[in-house]
Amino acid sequence: MKEFERKQLLERVNREAATVGADIPDAIDVQGEEIDLRDFVFEIKRRDTIPSGERERVERAKKNLRRERLQRLQRIEDGEISYEKGEELAESIVGIDRALNALEQLRPVDLEQEADVQEAADRKRWMKFLKQALGREDAGGSGRRL
Structure with a gap:
């Protein structure tokens, strides 16, 4: 990947409004485990608040998503991947950000x-x-x- 392409991808994922219109991925591989991310977010989001029994599950998911986002961002920053792979990673980072935004908006009971x-x-x-x-x-x- 060329330097200007890497910078372009990094700017895209770090843009403030990057998640506007972005879709939450159906599934995502987090720490080697396949997660049905869209179903999880919509299941939790259906409620306006996070029930006490689900709070730990949601916090663990947010932590894992942040970690996965950081790892994917570092792969782009390293620049030792193809531009196509970088675009794929950037798209997934924006999807992770969209999921995190949805989960962050929930209020704990x-x-x-x-x-x-x-x-x-x-x-x-x-x-x-x-x-x-x-x-x-x-x-x-x-x-x-x-």
């Missing part, structure tokens, strides 16, 4: 906040029940004193 909201609602219901049971709340909602 904040279990602690969810538990606090639930506890506050439970406490409110309990206090209302106690007031009614002890006769401290009349039909109009104002409490009467004993």
